[in-house]
Ligand code: NAD
């Protein structure tokens with residue numbers, strides 16, 4: 001089965017292409033390269049000995065999407081393409097709504113006009129806002145605290161409504177917790193442009209000498225050591241979650257939601273310590289004020305994915321920091 005992977009040269013999409021290929025699907029990559037490198041394609045080929053078909057295109061370009069759907073006889077879409085920087089979304093909300101929400105509407109309209117009924121959507125635990133209880137299950141109310149988060153809430157709603165219009169429509173929203181790590185080969189990983197917003201790439205760049213120290217945003221939270229607690233999930237497990245969700249439900253219909261997380265929470269200090277062990281380098285840090293909009297703790301109840309999909313995260317925090325370090329030390333400047 002040929003499937004389209006929008007955002008397929010990005011961090012999560014590229015790893016998922018490998019998992020899809022392993023599971024017998026043929027992923028066709030569709031990306032405008034706004035936040036990824038064309039060199040990802042070479043890395044994917046080195047890892048898999050497979051040449052991935054790639055279309056440089058934007059999800060807003062209905063004509064190009066339609067031509068791609070027809071050329072490859074696409075049967076389902078894995079939709080990763082999105083802008084994802086929380087801070088930037090507060091400065092440029094309209095870009096985020098245009099790209100993430102309007103872009104998804106164009107994608108769905110084009111899918112519909114080509115008779116493609118199945119979409120797997122990259123949602124986020126950000127839709128839970130400040131948790132009312134922990135661990136967070138899928139029934140937890142959803143909301144947002146920034147435009148990026150609202151784009152995820154809005155697209156989830158659009159998918160629910162789209163599924164109501166045709167009994168053949170299938171939409172699976174996967175709510176990722178904190179994806180980290182890299183491919184075990186060290187050939188593929190996350191390389192954010194500029195100063196990383198997220199913790200793991202910031203630690204990795206500090207370890208490799210590109211940053212002087214990590215600022216820990218707050219040490220007075222009501223957590224085990226006062227620093228923020230998150231549910232970090234290895235990118236390999238996350239990719240496997242997509243395959244499990246699709247292979248379980250590909251003949252079903254309706255709108256479905258799953259958390260993809262480990263169910264375990266680690267503090268910022270625990271992550272820094274784990275990374276120091278992996279890299280065998282002391283990672284300097286300083287305590288800094290809390291970051292606006294941050295929450296104390298966040299971790300998943302991932303039991304629904306276990307029950308329905310037979311999926312649980314397999315890789316521990318050491319694998320996450322080992323693999324991040326392997327990639328970062330091999331490619332300190334990413335693929336550029
Ligand atoms: P990424 O930026 O590495 O990948 C996104 C890809 O989409 C990039 O390659 C970019 O070039 C492409 N893209 C963006 N807009 C496009 C458009 N209009 N048309 C075509 N291609 C476009 O990000 P990622 O970390 O791999 O995230 C993938 C998805 O997962 C996103 O939807 C993101 O919101 C979601 N998500 C990410 C995280 C995380 O922490 N990384 C957590 C939860 C959810």
Ligand code: WQD
Pocket residue numbers: 084086123124125126177178179197198199200202214215216217218227228229230268291294
């Ligand atoms: C993790 C912890 C920080 C950087 C974000 C998005 C969310 C989702 C995943 C897409 C927190 C602390 C961080 C640093 C630090 N993305 N930290 N120093 O905030 O849980 O989630 O990415 O959907 O929407 O909001 O992840 O990696 O930024 O932070 O102390 O330099 O590390 O305060 O406790 P977050 P993060």
